[in-house]
Amino acid sequence: KQLTSTQIRQMFLDFFKEKGHSVEPSASLVPFEDPTLLWINSGVATLKKYFDGTIAPENPRMTNAQKSIRTNDIENVGKTARHHTMFEMLGNFSIGDYFKPEAIHWAWEFLTDEKWIGFDPEKLSVTVHPSDAEARRIWHEEIGLPQERIIDLEGNFWEIGVGPSGPNTEIFYDRGQEFNDVAEDDPENFPGGENERYLEIWNLVFSEFNHTEEGTYEPLPHKNIDTGMGLERLTSVIQNTKTNFETDLFMPIIKATEVMSGQFTYGQSVETDISFKVIADHVRAVSFAIGDGALPSNEGRGYVLRRLLRRAVRHGKKLGIDKPFMYELVLVVGDIMKDFYPEVLAQKDFIQKVIKTEEERFHETINEGLTILNGILADAKKNNDTQINGKDIFKLYDTYGFPVELTEEIAEEAGFDVDHAGFEEEMTAQRERARAARASVESMNIQSGLLTDINVSSEFVGYNQLEVTSELV
Ligand code: ATP
Ligand code: MG
């Protein structure tokens, strides 16, 4: 089936509308009245007030396409086929209304019915929690999936400490061994393993227990459904592209970047492709985030934007782009997304100005900083050091505006470790000085790792510690 990403998004919302759901708007990436979250990171994050019972929704069935940002996936961008910083999560939700059977049947109908996506059912497999006999039974007896394509996964349990919790089931699309990055006989070569063959497209969470202070799991009187499917991944399977980046959601950005580079084209080498992908990903995230009211700064959300922009600028340099360019790509992002998200084009002048200013600021010092870093790396090589010390990393951060993650990435590419502990010491000392200078440091409440990624169970890797420490500066 030939479908554009715009059609796919709309099809999802239409499907669930037909099943009695209210279509909720895509909310701002900046959480509203929720100090526990840095960014909206899933569809459910904007509906928390219904899930925790604070407010009763008019309709217990809701659906949305929600822009989301996940900082824990920054390092994955461009390396895996499927991870972005900003992506869209397609979701359907039930607040004490329908439960497992409907959630599973509708997901299957949407994905396999010819009237909708029409995937070949043979390509799909699922994971379930080992304790969730009900989900396994529905997949096997009602949907007809063979037992061997229903895989038990211990990690398929969703909880955020005390409170509502429950098992989840994830749906995987088999792209075939030719898409894989591990061998056929690799133990990770299964749906739910670390591989690029079986692509996780949809996660259905069954919130059915109350995890009590005593550590027991009591059945909830009102059970909820929370699902999330990545639009970019679904689109990549439908458009049959190698990664999410060759879909119509990203390719126009990559094409525009090729023109600016004038030296490199996409598909030429693994290394330059990573740069094209990072740029395409990051420009979307910063354009939307700035449109939603975030601004580059040295703390919290602003630091994430600064880090993304500076990382993209460095990848631009790798493609031979030596002047501000990200701001020009804002127009391409706005154009791709305008049907569902008019806000980027509507605010293009402001977004471009913020990005351009930030790029210019970084350009003023980046070459000097890079020269110094290259000198440090050369010295380290000469001395047979394996590690770059914390003082040097701090200086690059403090004087040249190099996000520590950037220094780290460059050092690691050159084969060195970095002295995290030493860097942290310098940061602590700096923080103490800042604290002494200012009576009160206004800082964001750092979210706990689990809240950052409310929808994730086992794979959650934790909020980047270095990013956290940098927030207070
Ligand atoms: P993965 O294991 O691939 O990292 P996940 O299990 O962390 O994904 P969930 O928390 O289950 O992801 O989110 C629901 C859906 O959102 C996923 O099935 C996927 O389609 C999509 N998704 C999650 N993280 C990203 C991301 N960083 N970029 C693009 N899509 C994502
Ligand atoms: Mg998942």
Ligand code: MG
């Ligand atoms: Mg997963």
Ligand code: MG
């Ligand atoms: Mg993940």
